[in-house]
Amino acid sequence: MNRVKRAEVIIHAPSADLFDYLARPANHGLIDGSDTVRQVLVGPERLYPGAKFRMQMHLLIPYTITNTVVTFQEGREIAWRHSGRHIWRYQLNDVGGGDTRVTESFEWDRAPLRVVYELLGVPNRNLIAINETLARLKRHFEASAS
Known part of the structure; x- marks a missing residue:
């Protein structure tokens, strides 16, 4: 399945600007x-292959989660997972005219x-959250360009 x-x-x-933004955990909460x-609790300013970063989270109660970068192709794709083994992935494709297609996915096939x-x-x-994240990312970049 x-x-x-x-x-x-x-x-x-x-795509390079979008990737750089996504590769910085401090931007994730924005x-x-x-x-x-x-917010970021521990981790590098900018992610790299195999990087680990711990985030402060809140869903009903506060908690922390440590993520590990599992895919890193500069300017094209970045993905991370935590102990639950589901993956959050961003793929970026230049479509011309200064535009980039950004695809975000949540993959839970390997999650116990x-x-x-x-x-x-x-x-x-x-x-639903992915769609809102992408809308916020678009507003951030397109408002900056205006």
Whole structure:
């Protein structure tokens, strides 16, 4: 079974600039559409292959989560996972004219609790959050360009 939820948006910004923004954990809370990401507690200023970073989160109660970068292709793709083994991924594709297609996905196929996620409706809630994250990212870059 293909356990992936994804959405995409076209943003008028260079893929290198978008990637650099996404590779900086301090920016994650600024665009997070789930409103659960608060701040970086530990980690590098900019991610790299295998980097670990711990984030302060809040969903009903505060908690922390440590993520590990599992995919890193400069300017094109970045993904991380935590102990729950689901993956958050961003893919960037230059579509010309100064525009970039940004695809964000939530992948839970390898998560030990994948069936629990589904019973609780997590994938569908995450898809709503993905769409909001992409909208916030677009507003951030396109408002900056104005």
